[in-house]
Amino acid sequence: MGADPVAGDMTPGGSRITVAIVDDHPVVIEGVRSWLATEPRLAVVATGEDPDTVLAAARPPADVVLLDLRLRGRMVLDKVAELSGAGRRVVVYSEHSDSETILAVLDAGAVAFLAKHEGREHCVDTVLAAASDRPYVPPALAGAIVGDRRTGRPVLSDKEREALLLWFQSMSKASVARRMNISEHTVKQYVDRARIKYARAGRPAATKAALLARAIEDGLVRADEIGN
Amino acid sequence: MSTDLAGGAEGTVTATVERGPRIAAVVIAFGWHLAINLPAVLGTWSQYRLPWVVGAGWLVFTAVGTLAAVNLLRGAPSPTWPLVGVLLLVDVAVFACTPGPLVFDSANFGWATLGWFVVLLLWGRRIPALVAVLAVGAAIALVGVLALRGGGAADLSRYAMAVYGNATLPIAMMIAVNLLSTLAGSTARTVAARTAIETERAAAGRMHQTRRDRLAALDRTAGAILTELAQGRADPADPAVQRRCALEASRLRRLIAESDDVPDPLLHELRACVDVVERNGLPVDFVAVGALPPLPVEIRRQLAEPLTTTLAAATRWARLTVVGQPDEVVVSLTTPGTSMIITEPAGNTGDAIGRAGDDSSGAGGEVEYVYEENEELVWVQTRWRAT
Numbered sequence: 001m002g003a004d005p006v007a008g009d010m011t012p013g014g015s016r017i018t019v020a021i022v023d024d025h026p027v028v029i030e031g032v033r034s035w036l037a038t039e040p041r042l043a044v045v046a047t048g049e050d051p052d053t054v055l056a057a058a059r060p061p062a063d064v065v066l067l068d069l070r071l072r073g074r075m076v077l078d079k080v081a082e083l084s085g086a087g088r089r090v091v092v093y094s095e096h097s098d099s100e101t102i103l104a105v106l107d108a109g110a111v112a113f114l115a116k117h118e119g120r121e122h123c124v125d126t127v128l129a130a131a132s133d134r135p136y137v138p139p140a141l142a143g144a145i146v147g148d149r150r151t152g153r154p155v156l157s158d159k160e161r162e163a164l165l166l167w168f169q170s171m172s173k174a175s176v177a178r179r180m181n182i183s184e185h186t187v188k189q190y191v192d193r194a195r196i197k198y199a200r201a202g203r204p205a206a207t208k209a210a211l212l213a214r215a216i217e218d219g220l221v222r223a224d225e226i227g228n
Numbered sequence: 229m230s231t232d233l234a235g236g237a238e239g240t241v242t243a244t245v246e247r248g249p250r251i252a253a254v255v256i257a258f259g260w261h262l263a264i265n266l267p268a269v270l271g272t273w274s275q276y277r278l279p280w281v282v283g284a285g286w287l288v289f290t291a292v293g294t295l296a297a298v299n300l301l302r303g304a305p306s307p308t309w310p311l312v313g314v315l316l317l318v319d320v321a322v323f324a325c326t327p328g329p330l331v332f333d334s335a336n337f338g339w340a341t342l343g344w345f346v347v348l349l350l351w352g353r354r355i356p357a358l359v360a361v362l363a364v365g366a367a368i369a370l371v372g373v374l375a376l377r378g379g380g381a382a383d384l385s386r387y388a389m390a391v392y393g394n395a396t397l398p399i400a401m402m403i404a405v406n407l408l409s410t411l412a413g414s415t416a417r418t419v420a421a422r423t424a425i426e427t428e429r430a431a432a433g434r435m436h437q438t439r440r441d442r443l444a445a446l447d448r449t450a451g452a453i454l455t456e457l458a459q460g461r462a463d464p465a466d467p468a469v470q471r472r473c474a475l476e477a478s479r480l481r482r483l484i485a486e487s488d489d490v491p492d493p494l495l496h497e498l499r500a501c502v503d504v505v506e507r508n509g510l511p512v513d514f515v516a517v518g519a520l521p522p523l524p525v526e527i528r529r530q531l532a533e534p535l536t537t538t539l540a541a542a543t544r545w546a547r548l549t550v551v552g553q554p555d556e557v558v559v560s561l562t563t564p565g566t567s568m569i570i571t572e573p574a575g576n577t578g579d580a581i582g583r584a585g586d587d588s589s590g591a592g593g594e595v596e597y598v599y600e601e602n603e604e605l606v607w608v609q610t611r612w613r614a615t
Contacts, residue, residue: 099517099518117513140515143515143517143549143551144517146517146518146551147517147518147551147552147553148518149518149519149553165551165558168515168517168549168551169547169549169551169558169560169562169607169609170547170560170562170605170607171547171562172562172604172605174604175562175600175602175604175605175607178600178602179598179600179607
């Protein structure tokens with residue numbers, strides 16, 4: 001699927017994680033490129049406004065695709081599904097950060113959703129996590145999951161829901177940890193586990209399978225929890 | 229909504245307009261029954277074939293009439309047709325007991341009074357129902373007249389006059405009342421519909437004006453900073469410029485969100501607080517997810533109030549979030565620092581957990597309040613849970 005197996009290990013000496021940026025605004029591409037440039041493990045290998053052209057031009061192949069959800073006035077959810085189905089790790093970023101859109105993006109198989117106003121750190125962290133098929137939940141995504149009222153939505157435990165809620169509110173894992181009387185690591189576990197439950201929901205996609213597989217490997221969830 | 233309003237107004241106006249005729253109908257029926265029938269019954273007592281049957285019949289009329297009158301004045305339904313049947317039976321019994329010479333006299337009270345009492349029972353129904361009952365009454369009377377006095381021409385013409393006299397007034401009254409209530413209803417409907425349209429128009433006009441004002445303000449302030457940036461007079465690296473940009477962006481975002489969402493009181497109230505601090509130059513990130521259940525004003529106040537002080541004292545930025553579920557609403561405010569020492573009740577961990585306000589009785593649920601201040605941020609959270 002074009003992913004560099006070493007990239008996920010994020011060793012500074014290893015090959016860098018390759019990123020493609022798809023956006024129809026050159027100024028946004030430049031902005032995101034400059035954000036990613038602050039992280040030496042990341043290399044932007046292709047940019048442009050057409051996903052297919054950009055991905056075909058990427059040399060070496062892009063490990064992660066940062067995709068603007070709205071291209072030339074059109075929501076490209078179908079493209080998200082197509083790329084995710086083909087195993088591309090798509091990180092969707094958009095100014096459309098309403099819950100329905102975010103949940104639809106997750107359903108389509110995107111590895112992560114990033115609201116455009118969420119800034120550099122979240123962007124870099126999201127791309128790093130995506131490259132290793134690990135979940136990353138920026139606050140807007142946490143809010144969408146916490147506010148999810150759809151029937152058939154994944155069932156979260158009380159702790160998972162509370163961790164997501166507090167993370168959405170405070171955007172500080174340290175503060176959440178203090179509030180819940182647990183370690184930051186445990187906060188991250190609860191949040192990530194909630195995110196993984198969404199990888200089991202909706203239509204299957206290669207990226208969802210990869211997220212689940214990595215979550216089992218990392219001990220975040222047990223294989224028998226994935227059953228249905 | 230306008231239909232409900234019109235329907236409600238129609239009912240209210242109709243009830244008010246009909247009150248007078250209802251009272252009049254009750255007074256006529258009982259006036260007749262007490263002032264004319266009672267003396268006639270008592271005066272003829274010894275001549276009745278079975279006086280006690282007639283006396284009992286008079287009492288039954290009184291009882292049925294009272295029940296019908298009370299229900300009519302209260303607007304409650306009566307068991308109409310059984311009671312009409314009872315009145316007709318009494319009518320037959322009184323006929324049977326009345327001596328021949330007194331058939332057209334007030335002593336034979338059932339026939340003459342039937343109409344007024346039936347009006348009380350058939351109030352609000354269509355005229356043919358009343359006509360049908362009066363026709364049955366007339367048929368009973370015809371049988372009675374023929375049996376008691378034979379089929380003489382003079383008796384038949386007196387019979388016809390009596391039928392006419394007994395029927396016309398109650399029917400006329402019912403027609404008048406029905407017309408009145410129809411008119412009142414349609415007038416009220418028209419007025420209510422017009423009021424609803426005017427209210428909607430005024431509300432839409434006001435909303436439009438507010439939006440235009442806001443757009444105009446945005447045009448001035450956002451337009452100004454954009455112009456300065458374009459002309460190179462404002463330096464994007466300047467924190468003051470960045471803060472202005474952030475402020476304008478957040479105002480723009482909120483304007484867009486406002487046109488999306490349905491009027492929701494809690495969000496509306498929180499937005500008003502946010503408005504004030506934004507006017508003072510504080511960028512506020514205001515995010516609401518989920519759907520808010522309808523909450524009484526007291527609960528909304530308890531949810532919003534504790535946050536406003538901290539919000540007003542916030543110095544650099546603030547994040548206000550609302551998460552709604554059918555049985556839970558959580559409002560949270562975080563800010564990296566405030567310009568004042570907040571005198572909140574502090575436990576030994578620096579946290580305060582308790583209920584905001586001391587009375588949530590009858591409001592359906594409790595509001596929990598959490599205040600926390602650490603080196604990283606000030607965090608205020610209120611949470612309502614349905615009980």
